[in-house]
Amino acid sequence: MTARPTAPDYSSLDPCVHCGFCLPACPTYLATGDESDSPRGRIVLMRALERGEIGADDAALLQHLDACLGCLGCEPVCPSGVGYGRGIQTAREQLFARRGPSPLAAAVLGVFRRDRVWRPAFTVARWLRATGLPRVLAGGGRAGFGMGMLAASAPATARGGAPGRRLARPSAAAAAPTVALFRGCVMDTLFGHVHDATRRTLEANGYRVVEVEGQVCCGALHEHAGDRAAAESLARSNVEALAGSADWIVVNSAGCGALLKAYGHLLGTEAATELAGRVRDVSELLADRGPRPGGELPLEVAYDAPCHLQHAQRVHAAPLAVLGAVPGLRLRLLPSSDKCCGSAGIYSVLRPDMARAVLDLKIQSFAQADPRPDVVATGNPGCLMQIGAGLRAAGLAIRVVHPVELLDESYRRAKIYG
Ligand code: SF4
Ligand code: SF4
Known part of the structure; x- marks a missing residue:
């Protein structure tokens, strides 16, 4: 007997009473003024999708759900405790399974699936950044904005450290709490100076930072896009690489940290839950020591x-x-x-x-x-x-x-x- 596929679970949206308190907290609603670009409007659309009143290929549905940033700015202001984030994630997975990604999304997500693709790509970007051209070409047009993004990833000072540099030496006392640095993809290639600052400041506050090989992209971009299979695959690799590595796993990228903390929910395994419980943002570890x-x-x-x-x-x-x-x-x-x-x-x-x-x-x-x-x-x-x-x-x-x-x-x- 084959198992029946489980229906998408939108129950986290049940508490919505349509009060509209979330509207002023929603950046896309503030930008367009369109109710369908608000949390309340999207909840109505997701409920209609759930009931089959709107098809998964409906252009308006796709436009307004795709336009959601997934920022969760609507959650803390909701007096009813609606789990909007879980709802939109369910919708994204349902829509991804039904229609797949757009060609552009597929290309970008494909790059982040494989270390051997994103690492050379960002290495070339770093070389371009080192020429100083992105700073000169930065501007308001689409190409200029892209150059501005690359320029903004540069170290603020000449002492920013070599991007992607691995730790050269063991640090701090042997009895100090150990911290494994989650390297990530963009952080590891364009923000190596932030990794170096993370290591130095943690060491100065009594932690011992250790290197762990075999890490991959965290999978947040894939999860955010509804590509759960890719997110799970990347998460499994990280759980395997980081198992038993240190007392804490430190993350200096909020997006990566949010997903690493949710690996238990994503994978549903004991190992993933144990790892997720050891994940901390760098600010949390520093604040624990004062800093x-x-x-x-x-x-x-x-x-x-x-x-x-x-x-x-x-x-x-x-x-x-x-x-x-x-x-x-x-x-x-x-x-x-x-x-x-x-x-x-x-x-x-x-x-x-x-x-x-x-x-x-x-x-x-x-x-x-x-x-x-x-x-x-x-x-x-x-x-x-x-x-x-x-x-x-x-x-x-x-x-x-x-x-x-x-x-x-x-x-x-x-x-x-x-
Ligand atoms: S999500 Fe919360 S704040 Fe927004 S309309 Fe529903 S109950 Fe009101
Ligand atoms: S997640 Fe952000 S963009 Fe999406 S509905 Fe909530 S506040 Fe608006």
């Missing part, structure tokens, strides 16, 4: 919360504690600091116009800030590149860095690294 204060950095810094850190992982205070350990740093939260930047995995590649419309709302708040920040700090590669490109396109001379880069620079000034 120790560094030297003075007299900067106006606007913190911008990545959606997958604040909403998916519910990490709010730890990044502020990291920045609070830098004497002289004046920390600010601008009105748009909790709103999505429009990056959202591969969303900005697939839907560049909506991504830019969402980003523009945030860029406006930087432009209008008084005093204007010197630096924006945010802990996710997509946000770093998207916001950085947006600032360049708007002609705003504001640097974008990961919070650990500021703590790292502060430790250098205090000569903590010797």
